[in-house]
Amino acid sequence: MILVIRPDATLEQIDHVVDRIKELGFTPHVSRGEARTIIGVIGDETKPQAEMLQQIPGVEQTLPIMKPFKLASREFHKDDSVVHVGKVRIGRGSLAMIAGPCAVESYEVMDTVARYVKAGGANILRGGAFKPRTSPYAFQGMGEDGLKILKEVGQKYDMPVVTEVMDPRQVELVVKYADMLQLGARNMQNFDLLKECGKTRTPVLLKRGMSATVKDMLMSAEYVLSEGNNQVVLCERGVRSFEDSTRNMLDMSAVPNVKGQSHLPIIVDPSHATGRPDLIPSMCRASVAAGADGVHVEVHNCPEKAMSDGPQALLPHQFLDLMGDLRRLAGALDRHFSNPGEN
Amino acid sequence: MILVIRPDATLEQIDHVVDRIKELGFTPHVSRGEARTIIGVIGDETKPQAEMLQQIPGVEQTLPIMKPFKLASREFHKDDSVVHVGKVRIGRGSLAMIAGPCAVESYEVMDTVARYVKAGGANILRGGAFKPRTSPYAFQGMGEDGLKILKEVGQKYDMPVVTEVMDPRQVELVVKYADMLQLGARNMQNFDLLKECGKTRTPVLLKRGMSATVKDMLMSAEYVLSEGNNQVVLCERGVRSFEDSTRNMLDMSAVPNVKGQSHLPIIVDPSHATGRPDLIPSMCRASVAAGADGVHVEVHNCPEKAMSDGPQALLPHQFLDLMGDLRRLAGALDRHFSNPGEN
Amino acid sequence: MILVIRPDATLEQIDHVVDRIKELGFTPHVSRGEARTIIGVIGDETKPQAEMLQQIPGVEQTLPIMKPFKLASREFHKDDSVVHVGKVRIGRGSLAMIAGPCAVESYEVMDTVARYVKAGGANILRGGAFKPRTSPYAFQGMGEDGLKILKEVGQKYDMPVVTEVMDPRQVELVVKYADMLQLGARNMQNFDLLKECGKTRTPVLLKRGMSATVKDMLMSAEYVLSEGNNQVVLCERGVRSFEDSTRNMLDMSAVPNVKGQSHLPIIVDPSHATGRPDLIPSMCRASVAAGADGVHVEVHNCPEKAMSDGPQALLPHQFLDLMGDLRRLAGALDRHFSNPGEN
């Protein structure tokens, strides 16, 4: 941490800053320049005390020089992590294709969509049983009945399943059915929920919050990791912006940005990022080329009758075409979609 | 709802749209223009079925003409609502001044700050016992011990107290101590928590999410109201933006924007919105002039030793000066800070 | 400037950084910490060479400690500046009320609106003769004929006039008619135009760009000031955001934010910021309470027939009511709307 001292600080104030730094358990290195005095502070910047440094009178700015996360950082874990969801591997060249309807609506729809996405080459099946909806009057999901359908269909097609958990009280229930827990964008900073998922040993799919920075997302991953669950996959799904022709703005550079500073896998969800099926295939291709460890798309056999987010779902034949493209592209980049059971 | 039909839609498709509208329980009014066919859809747009209209093939755009919230709307409740927090009234000319430290740190600090803010004219005391922190390594709050201190100090100075609740499992505990439940920005769309607070009869202070639109905020209020709790106060606290010299961007126009479409009181929190004590007094004055029903500021007797957000806290003497200004300003606008016990 | 050296930098690299700092004309002060080496750089950070410091290999971050603007800064000019537009003073307690139609459309409309706003108490008349329009097919303004009408009507009602200049080639023409040159949001970083206006001695109204930070705006003011024109008034007019119920997001905190670091007057334009007449009066009141040196509103006697931005204009009677409110409010804050000819 570097403390920049105000130009009008008195000598007494600077002495007080130095005393206070020591009191908080850090070592100060004072450097008096012509224009400014700056103080280098040696010690663990992630200690709670560190945030008190900026509050000492006479300090104009504090400039952190360490990353605020540890377990999620590449310094902590040099090599890319691989996360295992059932028999599927995510990371180090193995790509995830997570596909399925937005919500679990019925056994029939789930079964139909699963058959199609399995045939296309998806390796993880998705479907929401608890749905976060802006309106209290919108369809809120089938709850445990939905979880049962999802699990049953996943087993039928030999695909691990991922589903969202919204409430710390649901975690115990959801882990009974799910192979991966999705933490949605609206809950990326629901810290109690993060901790509760961190206490399980079920892999977590952590979606970026709608106004979260990449650093915020990594800090949220740190919450899960710090509870002992090291199976975390990040997911870029677009952030809020002024552009009104897409649902959100897909921040593609988050992929290499995360990879530079963290060992965790990251996938991209162009369905929620753009909200437009016409843009999804192109953004899936770009994600794979950008180095993402997989993609996440919504597929529905009859979007017209989908109970949630139908208009952003791909049709089964669009999904088939997309997978053909993505396999070719992945091949050209020496990567592949993980096959359940590969080593 | 108005459905705009794609220019290339066939007659069969248009017929299908009409059939589907009826199937979903609405009444279609078709209007064929030269360039486009448009279909007016009569019926309750807040029904879950309404969202399926946009998914019918051939539909290019759906244009809602009703507001998506009911109980929060001015159409539902013409007059401004007044929310009662203990003996304090918020709304219809009665202003709240919610003040206190960011976090409850100790009895001594709480007592000192409370004495100062009471002397200055604050009418509601704040202090966090459960703190949502970006980092798992930061101070997370004193928990129930903090709630006890807050309540005790509030009673000593005859001020109702407000404190944040972060987890649905905490609601039962927090309502035992708090006169008002704060729902923080990060939890504005934590729908299970909203519902849990909606089941209590304790007033709720609902803070705007960091990337929530005004409509999103009103939809979240609708969650609380729809569970039967009609004591909701909204709080503008800034949203994320590219401007990097303030913590967030205070959206002052949210105040009249909310008042135009809702009967709920709205206050402003310049402490979190700006993160800068030098901007807080000016933004408090502007809030009162804009028509807000109160303000929310952080005050600390020794920001240097505050365990959370110290740098954005006002000092006691700054708070005193501010209250002098605000009282004068409120007087000039025929409004006043609510006195506990007034009628 | 502080240079933070990469943790993996070699001694040779650090020596090279030191040499390069000297070569660029600065003085280095090296401070070796346990975790990091940091180098304080003494010298004028606004020199063009300063930006090359961050490009030296081994440098991780450069942290400026001086403001990048000089003439616009409060360090350069301690007291608030007063800008004189004709006989009207802006700054140090004297408020501007700039009012008029969006565009000059005809002598009749200009005359009618001017009569109304003069009666209400406006002290500067506005009207666009050159209009920046998103579409090449929209009304582009009356050009010089519009300037003539504006000047004539301004003289009739004894009001100085402000109008936008869009092209460096127009400056010579526009200064013949205008008492104040408006630089629009889209041209805030049109640096050749800024310089051209800086070469005149006509006061400049510099509007904040749609995605400009407060610092960017002050840097643009610096362009005008550095050419010798010190009569600059800044104008907050909202920035782009995800909120879709207002045209832009009015950043009210920009008012005290500017005042803290600059001596230049700043006014607020709620017409363009919100785009909604129902929000304008409230935002004008908030602007005055926030410490702005005036406001800028669009008024039209028949918004229905306005050729540009009609829907955001106030009607004459709304303007009259607003001015009554603002005068009361200004009085309570010991400020007043400048009367032409006051001392």
Add this chain to the structure above:
Amino acid sequence: MILVIRPDATLEQIDHVVDRIKELGFTPHVSRGEARTIIGVIGDETKPQAEMLQQIPGVEQTLPIMKPFKLASREFHKDDSVVHVGKVRIGRGSLAMIAGPCAVESYEVMDTVARYVKAGGANILRGGAFKPRTSPYAFQGMGEDGLKILKEVGQKYDMPVVTEVMDPRQVELVVKYADMLQLGARNMQNFDLLKECGKTRTPVLLKRGMSATVKDMLMSAEYVLSEGNNQVVLCERGVRSFEDSTRNMLDMSAVPNVKGQSHLPIIVDPSHATGRPDLIPSMCRASVAAGADGVHVEVHNCPEKAMSDGPQALLPHQFLDLMGDLRRLAGALDRHFSNPGEN
């Protein structure tokens, strides 16, 4: 255009709306629903009169159903356009690789960088002679001397050259030296400059403004096209956002978004979008995979001594590696980098 009438509009008001629609030269189709009356308006929505429709009292909302641009639209020109810059083709599978230093600094640097990028496979050479800089004290470019160097070096290596024009008064000069005119982000809505470039027959590279929507960008292209210059290439270069770890946010979905509604080629500039060389190669790959018609990157042989934006430049060997990757990727997608002189 569809006009939604306010629920409280009187019959007289509705009659007035109908009269006014006819008066403005459009044909109204009234449709009275239970909840609302809506009026379909038939006629050319790009006529200046169309914007007056929304200003008629009683009208709550106007909903355009046509695109506001014509010449740039895919409806106007079904097939992808190809833009010819010297002997290089951009569009329909032919990719541009525009590379070079940020600014022309000297003949030596330009020559060195050109030799490297030519060897790597760049087909268009870039270099700024007029530089838009936030600070008036920063290096502003070499002016005409820079143009001469750029042209001479371009000819030596048989590469057409692109350079920025900032001021309408410079257009005549710049077209003498440049094969393509760059319109920078800050000038995307400098309408006089757009028109001036539209009057030439030199191809235009139009960069997206920092807070421009995709529609805004296409409207600016329309300005150029409407003056008769149909050689326009769009460029996504990132927009402002709250994410502070990259210079801007690269909106990758703008690529397919533009392609869906316009025939114009679009390329991506990851150098300005991210400001970080570590993210550029990955974003170039993603751009090609997303369907962009080329990329634009800054390259410098000694970024440390670059006079502008050095830290975001790639080194020559990084550029060589990148081009190898991009050629493989383009091949897998049946596309190729245009060779000067191909047919």
